[in-house]
Amino acid sequence: MATKTKALIGFRRMKDDELMVLTRTVIGAMTGNAKFLVPFPALDDVAELLDDFTTKLTAARKRGSPEDTALKDESKVPLAEALQQLGYYVNGIAKGHLSTLLSSGFPTAAPATGSIVPAMVEEVRISDGRQSGQVRLDFTNQIRMRLYEYTFRKLMVPEAEWSDRLTTTSSKGNIIVPLEMGLFYEFKVRALNNKGAGD
Template sequence: MKYIRAKANFFRLADEKLIVLGARIIECMKTSEVFTDPTPTIVQLEEAYASYYEAVVPAASRSRETQALKRERKRVLADLFQQLVYYVNTVADGQLSLLYSSGFPVLTGKRTGVIPATPTGIVLEDGRRAGEVAFRFTPVGRDMQYEYSFAVEDLNKKELVWGESLFTTRSFKTYQDGFTAGIYIYFKVRARNKNGASDWSTAVRFLVR
């Protein structure tokens, strides 16, 4: 099976390359008749790009403060492009002409598509404030989307009541708020790509503080 996809690993790009490539991708998204409902939105991309661009020139001074600010804004932009490449690959479904029209670099090669493995290494921690939880887990591959959900226990029925599915492309620390301090919650996650979804992870129990 022909394995063709847009690729993104923008955080490792040199600043001058990311500035040029980022502008091209955003322009392609704005004028595309195929990628009409991108995730994230064009507005989010433009705001993150402008914020990063403004931080690049001052960072040339090499001060720790400006360098740190540039890295923070670069990470935000890179994460948004990582989400966007998942959307592009899903819509294009391996069509080379559509992938090139997105503005992203394209990887072509021979590879059999496989369903991702189930995420492991789940860790839940206290958040930054009461009622907030931080979670992270071990990534299972590149260009991956993760579906996750939280549950509370119904004491009357003695069963878990799962909330709606949420989605992220991040496996490192992410925050979720809105919980009641003093109760136990449960967390599960599974990985998704264009070939399908993994099994759900084993639910992890955590006491909200």
């Protein structure tokens, strides 16, 4: 029995440029595609969200003000959600049929198992810890994944060095200390198994 594939549908943590390229690719691939007669959401609606995000991303890179960056980040959320909904639609139509999935422009992957390299960790979230100088790291758990690796650094110019790589077996409630108050930090997480490390 062939392993069914599916379109990947987690985009909130995708890099800005990668999200723009993927969205354009999907819109181009699905426009006039007889396999997807009534896309949901409509491709025109997704294109409008893409235009809004692209405009705000350009402004954020040009001026670099905190307000412009916040506006760009806010516009990214509905675009990622719309692309996710479109991915659900594609998966529903394709029902694991690889050539149909590929014709949509979405990246594809087989179901996560211990026999393949892990998929990208999705929905990485940072929240305040119970004490000053600590944060809580959470992310979406992957089925049959036993180990995750994460690292962090201060957000500054020039770029700071990443911290030592830390490992955890849990996708919930990872406490990171000590961090300096009043600074921005960025985080990276990937899953590990006996086939290697994910993105």
